[in-house]
Amino acid sequence: CFNSGCSCEKCDFETDLCKALRESNLQPGWIRRNGRSGMGPPYSDHNGNDSAYFLSLSPEMRSSSATLRTNVFLPTDKEHVCQITFHYWISQMSGTLVVGLQKLSEDTITNIWQVSGELQNQWKANTITINSTEKYEV
Numbered sequence: 001c002f003n004s005g006c007s008c009e010k011c012d013f014e015t016d017l018c019k020a021l022r023e024s025n026l027q028p029g030w031i032r033r034n035g036r037s038g039m040g041p042p043y044s045d046h047n048g049n050d051s052a053y054f055l056s057l058s059p060e061m062r063s064s065s066a067t068l069r070t071n072v073f074l075p076t077d078k079e080h081v082c083q084i085t086f087h088y089w090i091s092q093m094s095g096t097l098v099v100g101l102q103k104l105s106e107d108t109i110t111n112i113w114q115v116s117g118e119l120q121n122q123w124k125a126n127t128i129t130i131n132s133t134e135k136y137e138v
Contacts, residue, residue: 013053021070029066031058046087046123054087070138072104073130082130084138089123090115099128104135 011018013032035043035050039059045052057066076082088097096116100109113128130138 013055021068029057029060029064030055030068032056041091041121042089042123046089046125072135072137073132075134075136076131082132083127084130085125085127087123087125088115089121091121099138101130101132102137103132104137 011021017032032053033039033056034053035045039056042054042056044050045054055068073082090097096114098111099113101112102109112130113126115124115126130136
């Protein structure tokens with residue numbers, strides 16, 4: 001759920017990409033699938049539902065990277081920091097998931113969280129808190 005400063009929106013990929021994610025920035029390599037797709041693990045979403053959809057890297061992308069970029073979020077204030085909670089699955093030891101923050105005034109992306117493949121073959125959840133004085137993307 002994208003909370004308070006990010007305008008709370010639950011994103012489950014059941015019908016399409018969420019409003020919070022940019023269709024135009026779904027780079028090649030990302031596919032929307034479920035556990036019944038025959039592509040290997042995970043065989044269900046984080047709730048154990050094998051027909052529920054999630055985003056996954058296609059098998060051809062295992063040795064490279066792909067980016068998923070949000071829409072622009074508005075600046076946060078003292079009362080409304082932005083919290084983003086997401087579920088993730090890493091199925092190979094060399095895999096790394098990185099969350100980056102890009103302020104619209106900057107060309108660089110600042111890494112604000114990352115995890116590597118030691119948490120293998122199970123769904124995990126993480127919440128990141130963002131406090132930005134200007135518009136940004138994640």
